[in-house]
Amino acid sequence: MKLHCEVEVISRHLPALGLRNRGKGVRAVLSLCQQTPRSQPRPRAGGEPGGSHPACLLISTLKDKRGTRYELKENIEQFFTRFVDEGKATVRLKEPPVDIFLSKANSSSLRGFLSSMRLAYRGCDVDTPLSMLTPVKTSEFENFKTKMVITSKKDYPLSKNFPYSLEHLQTSYCGLVRVDMRMLCLKNLRKLDLSHNHIKKLPATIGDLIHLQELNLHDNHLESFSVALCQSTLQKSLRSLDLSKNKIKALPVQFCQLQELTELKLDDNELIQFPFKIGQLKNLRFLSAARNKLPYLPNEFKSLSLEYVDLFGNTFEKPKVLPVIMLQVPLTLLECSAQTILNNRIPYSSHIIPFHLCQDMDSAKTCVCGRFCLNSFIQGTTTMNLHSVAHTVVLVDNMGGTEAPIISYFCSVACYVNSTDMLK
Known part of the structure; x- marks a missing residue:
């Protein structure tokens, strides 16, 4: 039985000697081998190989294809398997006092290998066929x-x-x-x-x-x-x-x-639209969306901090002179509740409220004042120079322009009137 992974063998005596380990694993082939002395015949099928000749662990690398052998029977102090789903595990041996760190292994293969090691530690028969104590071929390392x-x-x-x-x-x-x-x-x-x-x-x-x-x-x-x-x-x-x-x-x-x-x-x-919360992509530096069907950009596009942007060849529309007014007076109970939850950053999920309400609040619009609105708002459009959000800007059209229409939302008439962009 074999396992391909990266291995680091660390002596637990190193800290006491004031030494530090390399901190880097090497590619290796781990084998569970049958310890059959050359002077004795190999056990017959149906016998008890695990009892007469206990299994051992052989760690072979490209530099040492013959490998290093470690006894397993009653010689394992502890298994550390918290990260086995990530292909990582550690086996602590009693003698020699070393920790064998395994990483970059196939998680299912690693589980099976550790299970067989536990059997070998207890002196039980290992269910899978054991390898022979022979040098590993170079071809074995191709899987790395x-x-x-x-x-x-x-x-x-x-x-x-x-x-x-x-x-x-x-x-x-x-x-x-x-x-x-x-x-x-x-x-x-x-x-x-x-x-x-x-x-x-x-x-x-x-x-x-x-x-x-x-x-x-x-x-x-x-x-x-x-x-x-x-x-x-x-x-x-x-x-x-x-x-x-x-x-x-x-x-x-x-x-x-x-x-x-x-x-x-x-x-x-x-593309006919960007996600309207695109401003939340705080780490975004390079954005390219040329030759799409974008009519305008969302208001949160202003929050981006880009090094490069390319929006050439989109079907940008001219800003509308008159706003779209969707204000509701008085506000509905749904609108009031949603605004309260969102404006106060109260956590919500489908485990607490109905799923469709979560979807409504996930798609809530952000007013220029920072408050939120669902169905009661004023929608207006203006233009923005893309150089205000990006260092390098590819021209928006063949006319040499770098401006694009942007859509904004306002939770009240006061916010709309106070917006200098809309009054230009």
């Missing part, structure tokens, strides 16, 4: 590939799994119509490039790739980006997202929960 680039359909693996240790996977021009579920088992992925395929829908399980920082979906057939993905672990990991050259008409308001995004590409879609 961290990068794989596939750019043709004929090279796409059909009968063989992707190396579990991949951190960068590109499968372009492969004719994929859906995301291969085998990719979603690659828990170490940091960059996933699925550009130039025919993918129509993204599985929510992409959000289970907890280390994913870059996702490239350029030139596919996507029509949406799901709310489930916006509320997944991608909120904390995703830095770069390329959705250009698809068929997306709108992004959900929850998209703005991907607050670690620094680069967003939305060129050549069918």
